[in-house]
Amino acid sequence: xxxxxxxxGLTKRFGNRTVxxxxxxxxxxxxxxxxxxxxxxxxxxxxxxxxxxxxxxGGTGECLGLDIRTRAAEIKRQAGYMTQRFSLYEDMTVGxxxxxxxxxxxxxxxxxRVDASLERMGLTxxxxxxxxxxxxxxxxxxxxxxxxxxxxRLLLLDEPTAGVDPQARREFWERxxxxxxxxxxxxxxxxxxxxxxxxxxxxxxxxxxxxxxxxVAEVVAGAGLSAASVAGVDPELVAKLKSLPSVAxxxxxxxxxxxxxPDAGALxxxxxGLHVDWHAEDPNLEDxxxxxxxxxxxxxx
Amino acid sequence: MSFSLARLAAMMIKEFVxxxxxRMTFGMMVGIPLLQLLLFGYAINSDPxxxxxxxxxxxxxxxxxSVVAAMQASRYFDVTSMPGDEARADEILARGEAQFVVTIxxxxxxxxxxxxxxxMVVEADATDPAATANALGVLExxxxxxxxxxxxxxxxxxxxxxxxxxxxxHRRYNPEGETAFNIVPGLMGxxxxxxxxxxxxxxxxxxxxxxxxxxxxxxxxTPMEVMLGKILPYIAVGYVQVAFIxxxxxxxxxxxxxxxxxxxxxxxxxxxxxxxxxxxxFSTIAGNQLQAVQMGxxxxxxxxxxxxxxxxxxGMPEWAQVIGEALPLTxxxxxxxxxxxxxxxxxxxxxxxxxxxxxxxxxxxIAIKRYRMTLD
Ligand SMILES: Nc1ncnc2c1ncn2[C@@H]1O[C@H](COP(=O)(O)OP(=O)(O)O)[C@@H](O)[C@H]1O
Ligand SMILES: [Mg+2]
Numbered sequence: 001x002x003x004x005x006x007x008x009g010l011t012k013r014f015g016n017r018t019v020x021x022x023x024x025x026x027x028x029x030x031x032x033x034x035x036x037x038x039x040x041x042x043x044x045x046x047x048x049x050x051x052x053x054x055x056x057x058g059g060t061g062e063c064l065g066l067d068i069r070t071r072a073a074e075i076k077r078q079a080g081y082m083t084q085r086f087s088l089y090e091d092m093t094v095g096x097x098x099x100x101x102x103x104x105x106x107x108x109x110x111x112x113r114v115d116a117s118l119e120r121m122g123l124t125x126x127x128x129x130x131x132x133x134x135x136x137x138x139x140x141x142x143x144x145x146x147x148x149x150x151x152x153r154l155l156l157l158d159e160p161t162a163g164v165d166p167q168a169r170r171e172f173w174e175r176x177x178x179x180x181x182x183x184x185x186x187x188x189x190x191x192x193x194x195x196x197x198x199x200x201x202x203x204x205x206x207x208x209x210x211x212x213x214x215x216v217a218e219v220v221a222g223a224g225l226s227a228a229s230v231a232g233v234d235p236e237l238v239a240k241l242k243s244l245p246s247v248a249x250x251x252x253x254x255x256x257x258x259x260x261x262p263d264a265g266a267l268x269x270x271x272x273g274l275h276v277d278w279h280a281e282d283p284n285l286e287d288x289x290x291x292x293x294x295x296x297x298x299x300x301x
Numbered sequence: 302m303s304f305s306l307a308r309l310a311a312m313m314i315k316e317f318v319x320x321x322x323x324r325m326t327f328g329m330m331v332g333i334p335l336l337q338l339l340l341f342g343y344a345i346n347s348d349p350x351x352x353x354x355x356x357x358x359x360x361x362x363x364x365x366x367s368v369v370a371a372m373q374a375s376r377y378f379d380v381t382s383m384p385g386d387e388a389r390a391d392e393i394l395a396r397g398e399a400q401f402v403v404t405i406x407x408x409x410x411x412x413x414x415x416x417x418x419x420x421m422v423v424e425a426d427a428t429d430p431a432a433t434a435n436a437l438g439v440l441e442x443x444x445x446x447x448x449x450x451x452x453x454x455x456x457x458x459x460x461x462x463x464x465x466x467x468x469x470x471h472r473r474y475n476p477e478g479e480t481a482f483n484i485v486p487g488l489m490g491x492x493x494x495x496x497x498x499x500x501x502x503x504x505x506x507x508x509x510x511x512x513x514x515x516x517x518x519x520x521x522x523t524p525m526e527v528m529l530g531k532i533l534p535y536i537a538v539g540y541v542q543v544a545f546i547x548x549x550x551x552x553x554x555x556x557x558x559x560x561x562x563x564x565x566x567x568x569x570x571x572x573x574x575x576x577x578x579x580x581x582x583f584s585t586i587a588g589n590q591l592q593a594v595q596m597g598x599x600x601x602x603x604x605x606x607x608x609x610x611x612x613x614x615x616g617m618p619e620w621a622q623v624i625g626e627a628l629p630l631t632x633x634x635x636x637x638x639x640x641x642x643x644x645x646x647x648x649x650x651x652x653x654x655x656x657x658x659x660x661x662x663x664x665x666x667i668a669i670k671r672y673r674m675t676l677d
Contacts, residue, residue, distance in 0.1 A: 081516075
C-alpha cells in the first residue's frame, strides 16, 4: 500500500521557538489517521505545512507523492483542508461559498455537484443563508462540504468536531468513514479520546514532538502500562494514591479511582500495602498519553 | 500552475458578491465622490465678491477716482486700504490682507485725457484662481467705461474703441492662472486615488483579519489570479465613479469637455490600475484593516498636495516637483485637464501615460513579489 502522507524530520520554528520538532509521519492511502495532542502541541502547524500554507524549516516529505516543499500547488488541487477556525466567507451564502470553491477547483458540472453536496450534507434548505448566520454545527458541515467538493484524494481536517454536539459528531464520523470507503485518506486532528477509537491509526504529538504512532491497541501495548481500579472517592485517598511512586496517573471515575503505572508488580505491592479494595484493569489511551507527556523531558512533572 | 481564466473569474465573482454585501465600502464608493463634488463644487459655483483691494494712488486725479468708484460699484472690490508706497502695498498682498493691489501711476488722469493710454497695474493674489477670476473679468469691463464721464467735451473721441488706459494684470503666486474648471476634472483623479487604494488594500487585509486567507491560500490559486481577481472588480467600480463625476461635472458645473472621452476612458484604466497596484502592495504590508486605511492616507496626502491638485505644480519647490512627478495622480491630472479642457490628442499625453504605465508596472511587480502564498 502506498503512503498518502510520508514526511520525515518535519520541523517548524516561529522565531527561535521550535513548534514542530522533527516529526516523522506516514499515513497509508485510504486510512483514517487520528492526530491527537493537547492544545498548542503543534497539530495545526503540522497540518498547515502538509498543505503548503507554512514555510517548512526542516525535513522533507511528500503528500500524494508530491514534494511538499516544491509542489504545494499540485497538492492543493488534490487535497481538501478544513481549518480549525471557520474560514469560509461569512458575508456570502452557503451556496455562494460552495460555488466559489467549485469554480476555483474547476469542478466539472458545477451546479449539479454543488446541489449534490448540499443534499449530502443536509444543507439544501440553508442554501441562501449567510454563512456567518449559521450555528457551529452547520458551519462545520459547510466547511466540510466545501473541502470535499473537488473530490480530493487527501482530507486534512483540523479539529473538525470541536464544540459540536455528540449527535453531530457521530454523523460527522460516519461521513468520514464514508469518505475513507471511497478511497480518501484522512488526517484528522482532535483532542477527544473517544474519537481516537474511530481511527485506523493514531499519532500523538506533544510539545512539537511525535510521541507515539500506531493503532490504538499498538499504542496502548507499546506504552507498557499496567492499570488498576480502586474503590473509593475520598479526595484524601486520591491524593494518597497519586503520591505512590508506582502510580503515573490517577483519575477519579465515579465511585472508583483509575490508576496506571509502568510497573505492574510495584503497583500491586503499593496497593496491597494501603489495604484498599482494588483489582487490575486494562490501561486506556488517556493513561498512555499522560504517561508519555510526563515522561517527556519538556513535560517532567 | 499556469494562469486560469476560470479561477480568475471565480475570484472576481466572489469579490463582486462581497462588495454588494459590504454597505461600508459601497457607501464609500458613492459617498466620497458625491461629498467631494459638493464640497469642491460649491467652491466653484461661489462667485466671491467684496474682495479686499488696496489702492496705491500716486495720481490723485479724477480718472483714477472714477475707476476706483466703478470697481466699488461692481461689488467685486472693496477698497480696504490705501498704502502710501509700493513696499507697503507688496506687504499687504503678501500677507493676504488684500486680494488685489491697484496701482494708479503719477499723472494718470492727465495722460488719459491726452490720449496717451497710460498703464494701470493690477496685481492679483491668484493662489486661488477661482477667487480672482470673476473679479478680473469684471475689471476688464470696468476699464472700458469707467472713465466715460471724465471723457466729456473735447475728449469725447477717446470713449470710442479700446479703453483709454492700458490695464495690466499681474497674477501673483500662481503663474499658470488656472481657472476653476481645473478642479472638477482634477477631482476625478483625487477620488479615484482615495477610494481605489484603500478599497483594494481593505479587500486583501480583510481576508487576513477574518481568517479567510487560510482557506483562500489552501485553494489552488496563483498570486496573479488572486491579485487580478481583487483588482479587476474595482476597475469597474472606478469607472462607475468616473462616469458619475463626469456627469455631474457636465450637468451641474458645465465643465467644458473638449477632447475625446474615449481616449480619456482608455487612459483612466492605467491610472486606476496604478492605484490598485499600490493598494495591493500596501495590503502585503498592513497587518489589519486600520493599518490599511492609514497607509492609504499616507499615499493620499502627498498625492493630493504635490500633484498640482491643491497647489499649482509649477509653483512648488523643485524637490516637491520631483516627488510629484513620481506620483500617478500628477500625470493623470495633466491628462484629464489636457483632454477635457484643451482637447489634447494622444501625442500630447503619451509621456504622462508612459509614466503611469511605468508606475503601475513597478507597483504591480512589488505587489506580486511581496504577496506570499503562505501564512508566515
Ligand atoms: N503564526 C504563529 N506565530 C507564532 N507562534 C505560533 C504561530 N502559530 C502557532 N504558533 C504557536 O505554535 C504552537 C503550536 O500551535 P498549533 O500548531 O496551533 O497547536 P495545536 O493546533 O496543536 O493546538 C503554539 O504554542 C502556538 O502558540
Ligand atoms: Mg490547532
